[in-house]
Amino acid sequence: MTSSEPFPLSEPALVGSRLPSRLRSRNDVEFRKFYDEAADGVFRALALALNDADLAQEATNEAMIRVFQKWRRVRQYDSPAGWAYRVGLNWARGQLRKTKRELLTDQPRLAGTKLSTVESIGEIAPQTDLRRALAELGLDARSVVVLRYLLGWSTAETAAALGVAEGTVKSRLSRALADLETALKDRHE
16 A cells, blocks of 8 residues: 555544444444544554554554454453554564565565655654654664654553563663664754
């Protein structure tokens, strides 16, 4: 799914093709409420973390479908949105590994596709210097920054979403902020 338009901020273009068109049960209605409240935030966080709006959109779709399929269990989690983010991030990492393998074995299935572009996060992180500095961080560091500052999640929520210890979140965040500060300072000098 490729688009030259910036990805939407108010209404993500998520495709619920594998979701039922009419939600009947109480679980379905609860899921729809969760989806309406969480999908945009999960999408934005993945778009920034992955630095690829199209991949983030696909990852969010996949995550929401999996949340729906396991809603009875997932709704009981402390942070269903955190679980959705983690599922989306893991799915996207798998796609990136698959793409890398294909490129290494000379299978040109994705010829011409941009796998990473700084401009894809322009609507979410409008300052060009910040956007570029954020794009230079590794995926793990970007994920922590995005979850803590874009979504405003606590250290515990971020740790749970990423499947790491709270101390790991704190150390990644500290290093990421130092790297961002250095990158922004270098750009302004």
